Amino acid sequence: MFNVYVDGQYGTTGLKIQEYLSKHENVELLTIDYEKRRDLQTRKKYMNEADLVFLCLPDQAAREAVKLVENNKTKIIDASTAHRTNDDWAYGIPELDPQQREKIRNSKRVSVPGCHATASILALAPLVNKGIVPSDYPVSIFSVTGYSGGGKDTIARYETSNRKTYLEIPRHYALNLNHKHLPEIMKYTGLKDKPLFTPIICNYYKGLAVSIPLFPKYLTGNKSPEDIRDFLEDYYSEERFVKVINSDNERLLEDGTFDITGCNDTNRADIFVFGSSERIQLMARLDNLGKGASGAAIQCMNLMLNIPEETGLV
Numbered sequence: 001m002f003n004v005y006v007d008g009q010y011g012t013t014g015l016k017i018q019e020y021l022s023k024h025e026n027v028e029l030l031t032i033d034y035e036k037r038r039d040l041q042t043r044k045k046y047m048n049e050a051d052l053v054f055l056c057l058p059d060q061a062a063r064e065a066v067k068l069v070e071n072n073k074t075k076i077i078d079a080s081t082a083h084r085t086n087d088d089w090a091y092g093i094p095e096l097d098p099q100q101r102e103k104i105r106n107s108k109r110v111s112v113p114g115c116h117a118t119a120s121i122l123a124l125a126p127l128v129n130k131g132i133v134p135s136d137y138p139v140s141i142f143s144v145t146g147y148s149g150g151g152k153d154t155i156a157r158y159e160t161s162n163r164k165t166y167l168e169i170p171r172h173y174a175l176n177l178n179h180k181h182l183p184e185i186m187k188y189t190g191l192k193d194k195p196l197f198t199p200i201i202c203n204y205y206k207g208l209a210v211s212i213p214l215f216p217k218y219l220t221g222n223k224s225p226e227d228i229r230d231f232l233e234d235y236y237s238e239e240r241f242v243k244v245i246n247s248d249n250e251r252l253l254e255d256g257t258f259d260i261t262g263c264n265d266t267n268r269a270d271i272f273v274f275g276s277s278e279r280i281q282l283m284a285r286l287d288n289l290g291k292g293a294s295g296a297a298i299q300c301m302n303l304m305l306n307i308p309e310e311t312g313l314v
């Protein structure tokens with residue numbers, strides 16, 4: 001049995017991680033009283049008692065929390081953006097390449113990827129790595145997400161009875177074109193130029209999908225959608241949590257539209273390749289609180305504690 005502590009356990013990702021841990025047979029959860037959740041000494045005590053700590057905090061608080069661990073035993077998984085491009089931390093996508101799972105397994109410090117970043121990297125990284133999408137390709141990523149990705153303050157704004165009318169409609173954000181997930185997307189796909197990334201937050205709780213247009217005549221070898229789909233299917237063929245969806249019956253709803261919530265309540269990411277010999281739409285969907293955050297954190301924990309990777313996950 002491993003002792004596990006969640007710092008920020010009353011926040012959105014923290015509560016979701018706790019939900020997973022409460023059903024996990026290999027771990028004992030160290031709980032902190034709600035009133036003590038920001039008390040430095042109590043947090044420090046739990047962190048140093050634990051075999052593994054999840055940080056579910058804002059970036060600056062996560063950086064400070066790392067310093068509270070004063071022993072060599074406690075492993076840390078950080079859900080924030082603070083350490084995602086730091087080479088001393090392993091990046092928490094086991095499916096990234098053939099080495100990544102081992103890196104996570106052997107690391108005491110693992111950073112959980114951003115939700116938009118996970119979907120974008122799973123779709124693009126193998127293609128850039130193989131040279132099919134040139135590393136200087138002008139990539140554009142369009143992402144539609146539920147509001148839980150914004151954390152408890154955003155959730156409260158959406159769920160109050162007298163909410164602003166504009167929250168009822170989809171809203172583009174990060175229009176400074178400098179969203180915080182861009183550095184990790186560049187680092188782990190190998191893209192040389194910053195993608196044009198447009199996220200849109202909508203009036204539903206969870207579920208996210210990225211759409212990435214690709215024009216075959218600018219890809220290496222003028223690839224068709226079938227070529228790209230076959231390549232990705234082969235690349236992820238051994239993976240339990242990444243699926244390339246091939247059949248049209250599974251791809252679309254009965255009226256021909258796409259279901260952004262199709263991976264909700266799972267730790268799965270689904271990849272889709274639509275299009276023709278002229279235009280391709282590469283898409284990936286996930287639960288932003290599942291494979292996009294807390295599910296990915298549990299998957300990494302299992303690896304770091306040498307527990308079967310899929311334990312507690314569907």
Ligand SMILES: NC(=O)C1=CN([C@@H]2O[C@H](COP(=O)(O)OP(=O)(O)OC[C@H]3O[C@@H](n4cnc5c(N)ncnc54)[C@H](OP(=O)(O)O)[C@@H]3O)[C@@H](O)[C@H]2O)C=CC1
Binds near residue numbers: 008079
């Ligand atoms: N929501 C999502 O889909 C995802 C979130 N993340 C990342 O996970 C982290 C947590 O996000 P999320 O759960 O959504 O955020 P929330 O705002 O829902 O929760 C954050 C929690 O951290 C606590 N907290 C804040 N500052 C401190 C501090 N100095 N000391 C101790 N506790 C503190 C808050 O306490 P209090 O109750 O007092 O406010 C709150 O409980 C963020 O870095 C976020 O970027 C990553 C992937 C996806």
Ligand SMILES: CC(=O)N[C@@H](CCC(=O)OP(=O)(O)O)C(=O)O
Binds near residue numbers: 079115148150181
């Ligand atoms: C809807 C919404 O606001 N989503 C968040 C991302 C959620 C996520 O992946 O978490 P990190 O903050 O840890 O990167 C955003 O785009 O900033």
